[in-house]
Amino acid sequence: MKCIVSSFGSAGDFLPTLSVGAALRRRGHDVRFVANPFHESRARNAGLNFIPAGERSDLVTGYAA
Numbered sequence: 001m002k003c004i005v006s007s008f009g010s011a012g013d014f015l016p017t018l019s020v021g022a023a024l025r026r027r028g029h030d031v032r033f034v035a036n037p038f039h040e041s042r043a044r045n046a047g048l049n050f051i052p053a054g055e056r057s058d059l060v061t062g063y064a065a
Contacts, residue, residue: 001024001029001030002029002030002032003021003024003029003030003031003032004031004032004034005017005020005021005024005031005032005033005034005048006033006034006035006053007033007035007039008035008036008053008054014035014039014042018033018039018042018043018046018048021033021043021046021048022046022047022048025046025047025048030049031048031049032048032049032050032051033046033048033049033050033051034051034052034053035050035052035053036052036053036054036055036056037052037053037054037055037056038056040052
């Protein structure tokens with residue numbers, strides 16, 4: 001199955017969604033993760049294909065990086 005998983009917000013929004021995406025991938029699904037580029041390294045480290053959405057911003061301070 002092909003899946004698109006997305007999350008926008010801070011770690012409290014992102015990390016649970018990342019876990020769902022990683023679980024789907026482990027079960028053999030083709031997962032694309034769409035999120036702010038700030039989260040790219042975590043998504044890729046979880047083995048997910050990453051699609052950036054929007055401008056990279058520091059989600060802690062709210063400033064564009």
